[in-house]
Amino acid sequence: MSTAAVSQAFNDKGRLAETTRRRILAAAEDLGWSPSASASALRSARTRTLALVVRRPTDVLGADPHFSELITGIEGELAPRGYGLLLHLVADVDEESALYERLAAEKRVDGAVLTDARADDPRPALTARLGLPAVLLGAPDPDAGVPVVGLGDQGAGIREVVGHLRAAGHTRIAYVAGPAELQHTRLRLAVFEESLGAAGLAPAAVRHTDFSEAAAVAVTRELLGAADRPTAIVYANDSMAVCGIGTAQRAGLSVPGDLSVVGYDNLPLGRWLHPRLTTVDQQVQQVGAAAARTLLARCGEDVPAAPLDGRPRLVVRESTGPARPD
Secondary structure (H helix, E strand, O other): OOHHHHHHHHHOOOOOOHHHHHHHHHHHHHHOOOOOHHHHHHHHOOOOEEEEEEOOOHHHHHHOOHHHHHHHHHHHHHHHHOOEEEEEEOOOHHHHHHHHHHHHHOOOOOEEEEOOOEOOOOHHHHHHHHOOOEEEEOOOOOOOOOOEEOOOOOOHHHHHHHHHHHHOOOOOEEEEEOOOOEHHHHHHHHHHHHHHHHOOOOOOOEEEOOOOHHHHHHHHHHHHOOOOOOOEEEEOOHHHHHHHHHHHHHOOOOOOOOOEEEOOEOOHHHHOOOOOOEEEEOOHHHHHHHHHHHHHHHOOOOOOOOOOOOOOEEEOOOOOOOOOOO
């Protein structure tokens, strides 16, 4: 039996007779033999591996379930197709750029998922120059240079948050954001401030963080210690919101009696807190799955399109309530 016939039988390609294909597969099963993934990769000049490079400190990444949800969505699409995911953590822009250069030069991956879209993001141009297929997670942007995957109106959830808190009587609403360089930080903050103005509220206290637990605790303590402390705090992710609830409770405040708290992501942990967390659902797993499919298609795989249904939406639970009168 020729190697070409065996290859056709396992790849279901060519004009091999069905009886011959079945005979080859049966013989392989009897022998306990299967095709070598590494040999197949060498023949096709493909690694069947995609990269996910994250520029976050290891302690921040480990404490933020957002990336676990994202990776779950990505892996759910890769694993059934025989692809693997190569995760790299980098400390700064220079290390990040050098890593993409190395991955492309050594042909270690077939493509890359770019997370945390930034203002004036250099990565789309870099990956294009390197010939490395990529997909960017962020708000729709026709000028990005690569396919962008994300829910359409990133400000929709924030508008709902402000409307919900205003209807509950809150007039002093603080915002704990992520790094100012991130696209979603700037977009959500702009919508937050715009929504406050539309609701007739004064500008709020805003604090930027690196998403770490320590930063979330520090800015929460600062906000709660102010003479005009907020009656509600909106956090840029659920992990920081959890830290905010704990910090408020240790300070002797009731949530939501004295302070309402809102997160962002709708991660599973929010459903098990006491009180359960009010948050914005942005379908993190579905975003990961859509990114994987989009990138697989760019790598030449025949995969169905992965449209995302809906937009970020507010999920009201127990961590928000009426503002206590002054």
